[in-house]
Amino acid sequence: MAEYQFDTEGVKKTFTFMNRKAPYGTVYALEVLETVLISAAFEQHANIVFADDGVYQLKSGHDTTEINMKNFSPTFGIIEMEKEDADEDDDIDMVWRIIVEKESMEARGLTEDDFKVEVEVLSAAELAELIDSSDCVISG
């Protein structure tokens, strides 16, 4: 089991991170965010997508004290900071987008004001095209 050496020099891909599950009931939401953050170290483009019950991950006001689980909501602040750094610094060739599917959001009676971070709201049709154009899809 020798470590395989990939030649990733100069490789720039677009990763889509699909978040479709509600927070805390399962661990997926928390652990996929770790992957999102690691991808920044490789300066890869990222679409961080929230659809279905995944939109609840972004809800502001998570308070997990009474279930004694780690509140991972502050991680979104870090992701937003990474995104802003990438947007503002010309030396960082990395585009990050935080996207919510309009249909999923509306079906749950939520609006953009309910979210902890600023998001782009895309229709299902627009989102389908965006997902289709990505190189790697990782689901949480």
Place this chain on the structure above:
Amino acid sequence: MKFGILINEGPFTHQASDTAYHFTKAALAAGHDVPRVFFYYDGVNNANKFSAPQADDRNLIKLWGALAAEKNVDLVVCVAAGLRRGITDGTLADGFRISGLGQLVEAGMGCDRLMMFGD
């Protein structure tokens, strides 16, 4: 073509690791390369050497290990996900190694396809 494989579930509760294994075997048989399989979430349990399935059932831990030895597949267990679930050097089965999540991103960057199997 180079395939990277991501496995998100353990070897018993879900079929994910089985499907990934059959896919990997078929890809290798067709002459493709599978340089790396990355185990994340409960997928790290595929590397637990103390797992002892009943004799009449398949043993995915051993099957993955044998495939790695035979075809030189790099089986990587995520260190953070592993620590949470007690998969460390002391519990690691033959054929697997422990490394960081960067190795998943690298597989995505370096392979033509990243195939994901989970729940």
Place this chain on the structure above:
Amino acid sequence: MLHTVNKSPFERNTLDSCLRLSAKGSAILLIEDGVIAAMKGTVQSAKIEGALADHSVFVLGPDLKARGLAEDNVIDGVKVVDYAGFVDLAVEHGAHNAWL
């Protein structure tokens, strides 16, 4: 893009999400419990029958067989593939999107 769906449409909304968020022309492969969506004559059959207008749809034969589901009962237009066929689909259709 190659989409895979591994959940029964009777249990989860995974197939609905895949159909809503997959681009026209992309391929869909039903695997694991997802193969249940490929069966004719169920109250869920219309989903895949409708999807055939915009997508090529495939179902993994070994998963049908394991569940005692006959290929004869697969919706017309859905093609049955084996693991080698799964690999070929991944080669032909680009990035993989597993709807989990």
